[in-house]
Amino acid sequence: MRNWIPLIGQLQDYDLRQDMKSDLNAALIVAIMLIPQGMAYAMLAGLPPVMGLYASTVPIVIYALLGSSRQLAVGPVAMVSLLVYTGVSGIAEPGSEEYIAYVLLLALMVGVIQLLLGLLRLGAVTKYISHAVISGFTSAAAIIIAFSQMDSLLGTDLGESKNVFIIMIEAVQNIGNIQAETFFIGLASIVVLFLMKKYTPKIPGPLTVVVLSIAAVQLFNLEQTGVEVVGEIPGGLPGLTIPAMSADAVLTLLPIAVTISLIGFVESYAMAKVIATRERYAVHPDQELRALGAANIGTGFFSGFPVTGGFSRSAVNYDSGAKTGLAGMMTAVFVILTLLFFTSWFYYLPQAVLAAIIIVAVYGLIDVKEPKHLWQVKRADAVTLAVTFIATLAVGIEAGIITGVGFSLAVFLYRSGKPHxxxxxxxxxxxxxxxxxxxxxxxxxxxxxxxxxxxxxxxxxxxxxxxxxxxxxxxxxxxxxxxxxxxxxxxxxxxxxxxxxxxxxxxxxxxxxxxxxxxxxxxxxxxxxxxxxxxxxxxxxxxxxxxxxxxxxxxx
Structure with missing residues (x-):
């Protein structure tokens, strides 16, 4: 049972007094961070904000039971949210019932793929994705994510394109249509988030800007001046949903499902391994795949969207003292309480604040040191990073990662074809x-x-x-x-x-x-x-x- 449900082993020597206090403290802090982030990432994925909260309940509980990492914080993340939007927006209108149905099916497919990889003990398959490819892809995707929030930040329509260069051109052309109050709220939120992250890291910045912005909108009736707010968020728990399946839909979504499965696992496992190394315990790639797979199957059946372990939330969870997977379960409980009793509090939350939260969150994913390091150590790896980065920005998320992987394999074959x-x-x-x-x-x-x-x-x-x-x-x-x-x-x-x-x-x-x-x-x-x-x-x-x-x- 310990092999299949690692939480049992984690609780073997559990101290109800000290460990419970640490887990509870970490859970509260992560929940405070996760609630606004979850809604923001749902909007990034082209979904209603409440689905971000749904994706922060059942999947977290499932991973807490099955995951081998004690501190990994699973839930919606920016990278996967953008991949969801990229893969599904081409076949359905974002936010529509058809779009949501496709997303639920995508979550189920991601879960099945990850679960099968774990059951077949193929966790090592991700080793064939070069670190240079991941670094270049992550940095480019972070920039795309940030620019995708420009319309919410500026309060004007910049079109549906996710191409960074097109967004920049549209922003310049629409500079006269910027909604001043919206832009000020978004810019002020970004500044506050950065300052709090640097000078008061123990105080949750996302919650602070959420509370202050809601108060400002209500106090000055800013929603009447053109500031877009989240509006009514349905209360209550997510119901059981059966994703609609068809052969055509499965084949259409398969490429993005494979991409999310691999990229999501790489991001999650990398963070889990870092924490496990510090705490001197083992995380098992195949068990992590099975846990993430089960979590994504769960989110597909309970109105969520694909999830994985996040860098920032996992770091906060660890730094806040989380000892076991119970911290994740408690985080889910806090989100459930929010769904039951507090969703009405977010009615006046400006969408510009959610955009600011996303922009600040993905800022840390842009790695400027790695290209310099790779150029000094092995220039071929630096070129691989650059090719992936440029391809992702120029031709899109899916084509970018495929180009990067293909180029890295070509470099590998070239090297092996000319041995020293x-x-x-x-x-x-x-x-x-x-x-x-x-x-x-x-x-x-x-x-x-x-x-x-x-x-x-x-x-x-x-x-x-x-x-x-x-x-x-x-x-x-x-x-x-x-x-x-x-x-x-x-x-x-x-x-x-x-x-x-x-x-x-x-x-x-x-x-x-x-x-x-x-x-x-x-x-x-x-x-x-x-x-x-x-x-x-x-x-x-x-x-x-x-x-x-x-x-x-x-x-x-």
Whole structure:
């Protein structure tokens, strides 16, 4: 039971006095933060604000039971909300009943995909998404999210486009139509949120601007001057809903469902792992997938939209003293109480304040240090980040992430297709063999060539290896012995074995002898199955370069 419901293990040594107090304190703070954020992210997703509260109830409880992280705060997040809008707005009008039906189906699909990945133990699949891709995509998406809130912030219609450049042009063209009171409220909210985040981090900034803005709207009747307010929010708990399914709808939503499943999990697991490392406990990727999958299935059946673990709320949850998943359950209880008794309080909440909350929340997702770091360490990774960033801004969210992943895989294939190879020479001062390019003083023999291949050998890089060997051999016209250092070769495929054998036979017929040093067990097994033990008896399996060099010298 502990394996399937980790909360049981978390409560094994639970201190009802101290731990309960810590969990309750964290839950209250996170709920205060989550309620306005949830409504804001629902609007970002093109949904009624109340759906943000619905998505902050059942899914949180499910994750608290099944998640292996004790402090991860699951719920609506900006990135996933934007992905929902991007994927569904093309097939239905945002906010319409048809749109909501598609979103519920999307949440169910995301949940099923994540659950299946977890049950099949495929949590490691996300390792193939480069960190550079995630960083570039996240930064670009954060900018898109911020610009998508410009119409609410300025109080004027800027069109339906999510393209940053089009929004900028529309904003300039409509500068004379800005609603002054709305803009002032939004700008003041942004300033207050930033200042409170910096100077009074323990006081929840979102709640502060919500309370102050509601009071200002009521006091000065600002809704009558053109300030858009949230309006009536339905009270009560979400009812059980059955997402409408059809083959056409499932196929249409499948690409965005896969994208949300993977991006949501990567964002969630990254934060869970950071906290778990600090607290010295383990989080399991497959269990996290199952928990997030179940949570998203739950949100699909209870009028929510796709959820995942959020960076900022999880950090607040952890810093506020959360000890177990009970903190998440208590957060859900506070949201439920709000739905039952306090939704009317948000009637006069300006939409510009929700826009400000979103803008400040996503500001921290823009990473300006990572491109500099990658450029210094590995420029190919920096280029991957830049390609993903530019593609996401220029052609959109889905195309951007696909472009980034495709480019990173192309870079990987390019690298693996041209493995590092080094000619080695004897360094007398250390008594070892070194790369002669790095150690020009290392001695070489005119009749002997020592080559180290620093990668697995397979069909895609064998031609390059042969080409490099030809260049090395041309530099040694008196060559009679070639020694292969296989200490860095941990795998070789059948095609490469066949090609290498042809190369050995060709040059062996011209009087050149070959020696293989430090051949690892898995590669040795492949050589044996290929019959090399008989074909090249006496040439394989030298323990070190010194032994092979002596054998070559004695054969001269």
């Amino acid at each position: 190879m080094a000619e080695l020479g004897y360094l007398e001062s250390e008594g070892v063999y070194r790369n002669i390019k790095r150690f020009p003083q290392a001695k070489t023999d005119d009749d002997k060539l020592i080559i180290r291949i620093d990668a697995p050998i397979y069909f895609a890089n064998m031609a390059y290896i042969e080409e490099q060997l030809r260049h090395y051999m041309l530099e040694h016209p008196r060559l009679t012995h070639v020694i292969f250092d296989f200490s860095s070769v941990n795998d070789i495929d059948a095609v490469a074995v066949d090609e290498l054998e042809k190369w050995l036979d060709h040059h062996g017929s011209r009087g050149i002898r070959f020696y293989f040093v430090t051949v690892h067990g898995p590669v040795r097994d492949i050589f044996k199955r290929a019959g090399w033990d008989e074909k090249f008896a006496g040439s394989l399996y030298y323990r070190d370069l010194n032994e092979a060099h002596k054998a070559a010298s004695s054969d001269s």
